[in-house]
Amino acid sequence: MIEAVGLTKRYGKTVAVDNLSFTVEPGRVTGFLGPNGAGKSTTMRMILGLDRPSAGKVLIDGKSYGQLDRPLRTVGALLDAKWVHPNRSARAHLQWMAKSNGLPAKRVDEVLDLVGLTKVAKRRAGGFSLGMSQRLGIAGALLGDPKVLLFDEPVNGLDPEGILWIRQFMQGLAADGRTVLVSSHLLSEMAVTAQDLVVIGRGRLISQSSTTEFVERSTENTVRVRSPHADKLGAMLVDKGFTVREDEDGSLTVTGAASDEIGDIAAASGVVLHELSPQRGSLEQAFMQLTGDSVEYHAELAETGK
Amino acid sequence: MTLLAVERIKLFSTRSPWWCMLLALGSTIGITAIIAANWDGAPMPVLGAVFSYTFGLFVIMVMAALAVTTEYRFGTIKSTFQAVPDRVSPMIAKAVVVMLLSGLVGLAAAFGSWGLSWVLADDNSDLALTTANDWRHVAGIGLVFAAGALLALGIGALVRHTAGAVSIILVFALVVENVVALIPNIGDDIQKWMPFTVVNKFIFGDPDPSAIPEGAGPPAIGELSPWGSFAYFAGIALAIYIISLVVVKRRDA
Numbered sequence: 001m002i003e004a005v006g007l008t009k010r011y012g013k014t015v016a017v018d019n020l021s022f023t024v025e026p027g028r029v030t031g032f033l034g035p036n037g038a039g040k041s042t043t044m045r046m047i048l049g050l051d052r053p054s055a056g057k058v059l060i061d062g063k064s065y066g067q068l069d070r071p072l073r074t075v076g077a078l079l080d081a082k083w084v085h086p087n088r089s090a091r092a093h094l095q096w097m098a099k100s101n102g103l104p105a106k107r108v109d110e111v112l113d114l115v116g117l118t119k120v121a122k123r124r125a126g127g128f129s130l131g132m133s134q135r136l137g138i139a140g141a142l143l144g145d146p147k148v149l150l151f152d153e154p155v156n157g158l159d160p161e162g163i164l165w166i167r168q169f170m171q172g173l174a175a176d177g178r179t180v181l182v183s184s185h186l187l188s189e190m191a192v193t194a195q196d197l198v199v200i201g202r203g204r205l206i207s208q209s210s211t212t213e214f215v216e217r218s219t220e221n222t223v224r225v226r227s228p229h230a231d232k233l234g235a236m237l238v239d240k241g242f243t244v245r246e247d248e249d250g251s252l253t254v255t256g257a258a259s260d261e262i263g264d265i266a267a268a269s270g271v272v273l274h275e276l277s278p279q280r281g282s283l284e285q286a287f288m289q290l291t292g293d294s295v296e297y298h299a300e301l302a303e304t305g306k
Numbered sequence: 307m308t309l310l311a312v313e314r315i316k317l318f319s320t321r322s323p324w325w326c327m328l329l330a331l332g333s334t335i336g337i338t339a340i341i342a343a344n345w346d347g348a349p350m351p352v353l354g355a356v357f358s359y360t361f362g363l364f365v366i367m368v369m370a371a372l373a374v375t376t377e378y379r380f381g382t383i384k385s386t387f388q389a390v391p392d393r394v395s396p397m398i399a400k401a402v403v404v405m406l407l408s409g410l411v412g413l414a415a416a417f418g419s420w421g422l423s424w425v426l427a428d429d430n431s432d433l434a435l436t437t438a439n440d441w442r443h444v445a446g447i448g449l450v451f452a453a454g455a456l457l458a459l460g461i462g463a464l465v466r467h468t469a470g471a472v473s474i475i476l477v478f479a480l481v482v483e484n485v486v487a488l489i490p491n492i493g494d495d496i497q498k499w500m501p502f503t504v505v506n507k508f509i510f511g512d513p514d515p516s517a518i519p520e521g522a523g524p525p526a527i528g529e530l531s532p533w534g535s536f537a538y539f540a541g542i543a544l545a546i547y548i549i550s551l552v553v554v555k556r557r558d559a
Contacts, residue, residue: 045559049391050384050387050388066391068391071388071391072389080384082381083382084381085380088316088320096315096319097385097389099308099315101389
């Protein structure tokens with residue numbers, strides 16, 4: 001279990017992580033979600049004792065990272081797959097890590113096998129593809145058979161096969177009863193990977209809940225309507241106080257109304273409907289809505305529709 | 307002990323330390339060979355055989371700086387501190403391994419140079435190591451290499467960038483220490499306390515009178531005795547190294 005209490009990190013005047021409190025439970029994959037620059041990596045570095053919090057603390061099973069004896073046996077982490085000397089072989093990289101925490105040399109071969117790198121173990125890690133580097137990083141995280149695992153954006157830049165492998169791998173680790181915290185800026189990815197979500201924006205906690213709860217609470221329900229009399233229907237719906245958006249193909253997207261109500265209104269005024277379909281708002285939209293104010297670097301989005 | 311093994315694995319599982327050690331040996335011994343082969347007329351003194359030690363010293367200091375800066379360059383320092391969160395013990399282990407290795411390379415370079423001079427010089431009657439001073443001229447190079455490596459480790463850990471650390475070491479040793487002497491009035495007084503100038507006296511200072519005619523040997527300036535000179539150099543190296551430990555402990559990795 002990971003427990004952050006009032007965790008804060010300031011760089012000069014910039015506040016990267018602001019009074020962040022959350023818990024990560026064992027036996028589940030917890031997604032750590034936020035836009036780029038939200039403070040996810042900084043938080044993970046503080047969990048690992050690499051960065052010193054300006055205030056607050058973070059505990060792993062009740063202890064700070066620095067208090068752990070031979071910490072690779074308790075916490076495994078993959079923060080950056082490129083943290084490997086490019087001229088060192090994959091095996092040598094794992095060997096020194098294993099040695100430092102008193103892990104037997106055969107454990108190196110076991111984890112290499114686990115991630116499928118046995119054949120390339122003697123090759124220099126600098127020549128690895130991103131997917132292979134990620135696997136090597138995961139092998140390093142698993143060396144000490146830890147109860148707690150941290151992964152920072154593990155699927156970034158991977159092909160679909162690699163993404164699927166990592167996703168299933170993390171779910172397997174959680175199913176073993178381990179605590180798994182995985183950061184991402186992609187809600188769609190987390191929705192299929194994580195059971196719990198810790199969502200942050202600009203260093204602050206936005207929500208902590210189960211993934212289902214988060215998705216239900218935050219997605220906006222709309223109804224898509226196609227009609228040869230779209231203009232007339234649209235005006236009537238606006239009169240009723242619903243929000244109506246006309247899309248490029250001439251269909252209407254209505255917010256705030258159930259499909260039944262729209263059907264009744266259309267029937268009452270003799271408007272022909274070609275389509276009347278309730279839509280689940282996309283996860284990405286929900287995420288944008290929630291974190292929209294807390295994105296550090298805004299790109300100007302061109303307005304579409306009306 | 308396990309941390310020493312960790313640092314040994316790290317150092318020897320990449321190629322640059324091997325190249326640096328070969329280069330340190332090759333440059334020192336090679337230049338000595340040229341000197342020895344061209345030594346005519348008079349018997350070659352012990353000092354002549356070790357005159358080129360600074361070439362190897364700078365290369366070994368680059369190796370030591372690299373041992374730290376590449377860890378920062380490639381992020382393995384973070385894995386190191388993840389594995390050993392107290393941070394100080396792996397840095398000390400690294401210093402022990404790198405200093406031992408540097409000391410051995412220093413001894414190999416010194417005795418290699420001396421042995422080759424013995425073979426190549428026309429007249430090697432003065433080359434025998436008969437006095438304590440003779441031994442210091444040669445074996446002392448091992449100590450200087452080890453202390454220099456410690457200094458380079460400290461600078462490397464403070465600066466964290468290979469180019470920065472190597473430039474500081476080379477520019478200071480090769481340029482600054484010579485240029486300060488040009489400052490009017492006080493230049494000479496400053497120069498004689500410059501660490502690489504001082505450590506020269508440990509190697510070249512107080513030769514036995516028979517070996518070198520008065521005033522003809524390599525420069526050995528400074529206020530301290532030869533061993534005092536070494537203590538001064540090693541003290542500076544240790545001080546900078548300890549400062550680097552404090553900084554590494556406090557700084558975000």
